[in-house]
Amino acid sequence: MCTSIYTTTTDQKHMLARTMDFSYPLASQPVFIPRKYTWNLAAATQTIENKYGFIGTGKNLGGAYFVADGVNEMGLAVAELYLPGEAVYHEDPLAEQLNLAPHEFILWLLGNCRSVDDVAQRLAAIRLIDIPVPVLGFVTPLHWIITDKTGACVVIEPTSLTEPLQFKQNPVGVMTNTPKLEWHIENLRNYLNTQPMQFASTTFGTFTADPFSQGTGTSGLPGGYTPPERFVRAAFFKEHIEAAKTETEGVHNAFEILSTVKIPKGIVQKSDQTDDYSQYISVMCNETSTFYYQDYNTNEISCVQLHDQLLASDQVVEFPISKTPIFKTF
Structure with missing residues (x-):
C-alpha cells in the first residue's frame, strides 16, 4: 500500500509527502544518518561510505539502519513504496556493478546523490538483487x-x-502501488467528469432536477482504498486544493491531501486478519531539507531540519516522537 504526492508552493518550495501503509508494525521514527555513514552491502563484501547526511523515517534492523523515505542535505528527496506483482530483481550480483538489495537502494540514493540528474548519470551502474530485509x-x-x-x-x-533501471517522468506528481505508473496515468481519463464546481440543474421532460446539496462535481470520485482509487483521489485533491503560499502552508496542504487516502485501523484487513493501515505520514521539503513526521496515534507533527549543527555530527540520531493525541485545553 502507500500513497505519495509531490507539490509546489507559490514561493517555489517543493514538497514530497507520503503515507506509509503497512500491516507489519514498523515502529519507525525520524532518524538522522550522518555524512560518512558506512554500511555493508548485503549482496557482497563491499562497504559503502555515504557522502551526504540525510533525515528520514528509519529503524535499526540487524545492526544497520534502513529508511523508507527521506531528504538529504542537497535537497534530494526519495520515498519507496510497494509494487507487488510487478517488481522483479536479479538473482546474482555482477562484479562490475553496484549490487544493492532493494531495501538498500534508498540508503544509497540519499547518501550519495545530489539531484535527479546525478541519479540519472549513475543509474546504469545499479543492479538490484533479490535479498530479503534483515x-x-x-x-x-x-x-x-x-x-x-x-x-x-x-x-x-x-x-x-x-x-x-531507468526513469519514468511523473507528470501527475502522484504514486501509489500496483499497477505500474503508466496505467494509473491513463486511468485518469476515466474521471474527466469530476470537478470542484457544482453541476447545474437539468431537465427530464417537464421536471427540473436540482442538486440535493453542494459537491455534485465530485460525485464521480472513487471512495475505496485500492491503489487506483487512492491515485485518483490524491491526483484530484492535489490538483484542486487551494495553492499553498509558503512551506508551512505546503506541509498543511500535504497532510490535508493525504488525509483523503489515509487508512484507519480496521478498514483494510488482509487475509490473515491483520490491519493494513497508515502507520505514519511524512513530508519533505527539497529546498530547506526539512522533514515532517506524524505517527498514526497522534495529531502532533514532529519537525527536523538538516541544520549545520546536526550535519556536523558524525553519529546517527534518533528522534523520539509522540504516540498519543495532543489536545489544547482551556
Missing part, C-alpha cells in the same frame, strides 16, 4: 519516487530483468 525475512517489492529542488519528479520501477 529481521523481517522477506524481499520487499519496491518502486521509488525521487524529487529535487528543480521540480523534477521521476519514478523508478524495476519491472524488467533484460533492461537497465
Whole structure:
C-alpha cells in the first residue's frame, strides 16, 4: 500500500509527502544518518561510505539502519513504496556493478546523490538483487519516487530483468502501488467528469432536477482504498486544493491531501486478519531539507531540519516522537 504526492508552493518550495501503509508494525521514527555513514552491502563484501547526511523515517534492523523515505542535505528527496506483482530483481550480483538489495537502494540514493540528474548519470551502474530485509525475512517489492529542488519528479520501477533501471517522468506528481505508473496515468481519463464546481440543474421532460446539496462535481470520485482509487483521489485533491503560499502552508496542504487516502485501523484487513493501515505520514521539503513526521496515534507533527549543527555530527540520531493525541485545553 502507500500513497505519495509531490507539490509546489507559490514561493517555489517543493514538497514530497507520503503515507506509509503497512500491516507489519514498523515502529519507525525520524532518524538522522550522518555524512560518512558506512554500511555493508548485503549482496557482497563491499562497504559503502555515504557522502551526504540525510533525515528520514528509519529503524535499526540487524545492526544497520534502513529508511523508507527521506531528504538529504542537497535537497534530494526519495520515498519507496510497494509494487507487488510487478517488481522483479536479479538473482546474482555482477562484479562490475553496484549490487544493492532493494531495501538498500534508498540508503544509497540519499547518501550519495545530489539531484535527479546525478541519479540519472549513475543509474546504469545499479543492479538490484533479490535479498530479503534483515529481521523481517522477506524481499520487499519496491518502486521509488525521487524529487529535487528543480521540480523534477521521476519514478523508478524495476519491472524488467533484460533492461537497465531507468526513469519514468511523473507528470501527475502522484504514486501509489500496483499497477505500474503508466496505467494509473491513463486511468485518469476515466474521471474527466469530476470537478470542484457544482453541476447545474437539468431537465427530464417537464421536471427540473436540482442538486440535493453542494459537491455534485465530485460525485464521480472513487471512495475505496485500492491503489487506483487512492491515485485518483490524491491526483484530484492535489490538483484542486487551494495553492499553498509558503512551506508551512505546503506541509498543511500535504497532510490535508493525504488525509483523503489515509487508512484507519480496521478498514483494510488482509487475509490473515491483520490491519493494513497508515502507520505514519511524512513530508519533505527539497529546498530547506526539512522533514515532517506524524505517527498514526497522534495529531502532533514532529519537525527536523538538516541544520549545520546536526550535519556536523558524525553519529546517527534518533528522534523520539509522540504516540498519543495532543489536545489544547482551556
